[in-house]
Amino acid sequence: MDQIKWGIIGCGNVTEVKSGPAFNKVENSSLVAVMRRDGEKAADYASRHQVPKWYDNADDLINDPEINAIYIATPPDAHEDLAIKAMLAGKPVYIEKPMARDAAECDRINAMSMKTGVPVFVAYYRRALDYFLKVKELIDQKVIGDVRFVDICLQWQPYDEEVGENPKPRWRVDPEISGGGHFHDLASHQFDFLEYVFGPVKYATGIARNQAGLYEADDIVMANFEFESGVLGKGSWCYTVNKEQREDQAQIIGSKGRITFSYFEKFDIKVETEAGTEVFNIPYPQHVQQPLINLIVKELRGESKSPSSGTTGARSNLIMDWITKANNSGF
Incomplete structure (x- = not known):
């Protein structure tokens, strides 16, 4: 073309x-x-x-x-x-x-x-944004040594239309339309980027529940996962906390330090090693x-x-299927 x-x-x-x-x-x-x-x-x-x-x-x-x-x-x-x-x-x-x-x-x-x-x-x-390419660069350069594990925490308050006497759930929390809840919408970005950095996830499991009853989809998910490279990971996603508890943080822990960054809201990347702390501020482009x-x-x-690509894009769906369908009936 x-x-x-x-x-x-x-x-x-x-x-x-x-x-x-x-x-x-x-x-x-x-x-x-x-x-x-x-x-x-x-x-x-x-x-x-x-x-x-x-x-x-x-x-x-x-x-x-x-x-x-x-x-x-x-x-x-x-x-x-x-x-x-x-x-x-x-x-x-x-x-x-x-x-x-x-x-x-x-x-x-x-x-x-x-x-x-x-x-x-x-x-x-995120595979093409400077902010996330900087995170990948720091890992590839072994600034924090050999990576041991990844820790994701995403806590979000309900959207206005999901609460009240006559809630009007968005399509994102209608599993027939979206495939799941806010976890499917947001964690898909997270797992895609992690695989871009660390390679394929070979195993993932978790628990998905609906605690607040605001809509049909799950509103809280806990997960453990492992990459083929040997890096381990864990994550928690909760979409029914109050605004003051809102949190969007990911940590990559290495043998010589850690990297803390945000997937959605903040533009700072914090690197902590024996040499001290360094912060990179890389805003997103307008589009x-x-x-x-x-x-x-x-x-x-x-x-x-x-x-x-379609091949890489399908991977997030597979990982989320592993997590949300692994243990939905309880222990």
């Missing part, structure tokens, strides 16, 4: 700043059309972002001859069907994370990619998906390789 001409299916909130504008900012890339089932909202998005065309039917966008690559930004329940339709039309797909609702759906997407020869990419953009989209465009043009 010479020029990558994108169509977006599902122009919701994630596309407003994180991803959508980046398609026009990357060299040799442009956003040609957007689609949303609500035609008025699709038209509004197209007008505000200066997108030439809009649709209210996904098939019409997929079959638009001007479009040669498709970004699927719908909730996960539609990812498999839309990705397969796009690949059958010969158009590469860039899929929002998580790649699908579970590992089986991811496998079917990747099987179609193999069959058609059409590439799949997944929006695990956080732009560095990854740039690499995807380059791969489609035959210039380089994207660090995120």
